[in-house]
Amino acid sequence: MYCRLSQDDGREGESNSIVNQKEYLFKYAKEHGFPNPTYYVDDGYTGTNFAGVR
Numbered sequence: 001m002y003c004r005l006s007q008d009d010g011r012e013g014e015s016n017s018i019v020n021q022k023e024y025l026f027k028y029a030k031e032h033g034f035p036n037p038t039y040y041v042d043d044g045y046t047g048t049n050f051a052g053v054r
Contacts, residue, residue, distance in 0.1 A: 001025040005044040 003021040018041055028037040 001029065001037050002040045002042075 001022075003018050005017060010050070022039060022041075025039070026037060
């Protein structure tokens with residue numbers, strides 16, 4: 001499951017939007033029979049600043 005940073009949530013540490021996305025996706029996975037969800041998280045990178053990441 002893929003979570004990404006919201007531009008509106010730029011605080012230090014794991015953002016509120018990431019926490020909320022994980023909760024929502026975990027619930028979805030459980031309801032649809034995915035027993036071991038894996039998260040990919042882009043917390044701190046947005047579509048406007050990831051180009052410089054290597």
